Amino acid sequence: MEKIALITDSACDIDEETLRKYNIHVLPFKIIYKEHEYTDGIEITPQEVYANMKTEIPKSSQPSMEDIENLYKKLEAENYTHVISINISSGISGTVNAVEFISRQYPAINTFVYDTKSTSVCQGIIVKKCGELLKEGMSFEKLKKAIPEMKKKVHMYFVFGTLEYAIKGGRIGKISGTIGNILDIKPIVSFDEEFGQCYTCEKIRGRVKSLNRLIELGEKFVSKKTCDAYVIHGNVEEDARKICDKLRENPSIKNVYLIGQISAIVGVYCGPGTVGVCYSEI
Structure with missing residues (x-):
């Protein structure tokens, strides 16, 4: 029987209720200031980032390989058989490539990584719809085919x-x-x-x-x-x-x-x- 995990990254704009409802796993980016590095969405909020821009514009880095691998270890321990990963555009981030690289180290988990060619709420809508379809019992293969059609809409x-x-x-x-x-x-x-x-x-x-x-x-x-x-x-x-x-x-x-x-x-x-x-x- 399939046990499918749904993954996204913190560039995805989606409400907390939806994340909890569909058990969505979020890979965090890093927000980097001269004096400190913060984990996006965990150690720093959007409001704080905007407020801090008056004095310093931070840099950022994609989710770390360690964070991605730790998530896969967790999914493996929880007996997940499949992963659907919906990620920020590869045109502005290397996150898609990073998830694909780590996923190949876990061949027992069949992974589909989708490059949204977008970000923010567009990414969030696709993630939410995937969560809804998984809850309804859609299979991994059918969901893989459905995702590109979602993006067109x-x-x-x-x-x-x-x-x-x-x-x-x-x-x-x-x-x-x-x-x-x-x-x-x-x-x-x-x-x-x-x-x-x-x-x-x-x-x-x-x-x-x-x-x-x-x-x-x-x-x-x-x-x-x-x-x-x-x-x-x-x-x-x-x-x-x-x-x-x-x-x-x-x-x-x-x-x-x-x-x-x-x-x-x-x-x-x-x-x-x-x-x-x-x-x-x-």
Whole structure:
């Protein structure tokens, strides 16, 4: 009989209730300051990361090989036969490769590692849906086939408060580092499907117009199918709540979820002022 473990990493934006409900194992990133290193989500919160940015912008490192191996040892001891691992884009992190490497040391556990080519709440939605399907009794092989189809139905857009942090963190991808400083241009950012790197969808002048555009971009999805919408933010809850209120006015959006703060590891690169909306087709 299959015993399947569900793994993700701390770049995944997902609520604590869901993590507990589906027994999801989270591999933590490291948040690194000059004087100290913290375990993401355990020793430091997103709020603390944003507050500390006023004095120091930290670096980060992917989940350690030791942490991944310790998790596999635990799963082996608990007689797990299979693992589904849903991870941050390989275009911005080596986490996928690290999990694949360690998993090969445990051949008795059949592992499927999925590169989301994304992160944050997009990653979280896929993890949550996997948890639901596992609880319903879906087999390992069927879930492997279902995950790429889930990804096709999830569409995520961000507006950064500033590009300063993405530029300094080296995670700018295909976003121009200069456009944000010209005429108050705010890029609408998403992830490309091929490489899983950030790119600019559109360039909008002004904060208010850029936030409204996050809603308008969802129209091409909600006009065809009923969707759920998920909203996240980097220390700008008021902006996020306003977007939620506007999204709830659309009858084609069944549920609107305010997930809250963007995870600390993602926040290191997107910085305060970021707002994201993710549309998930039902």
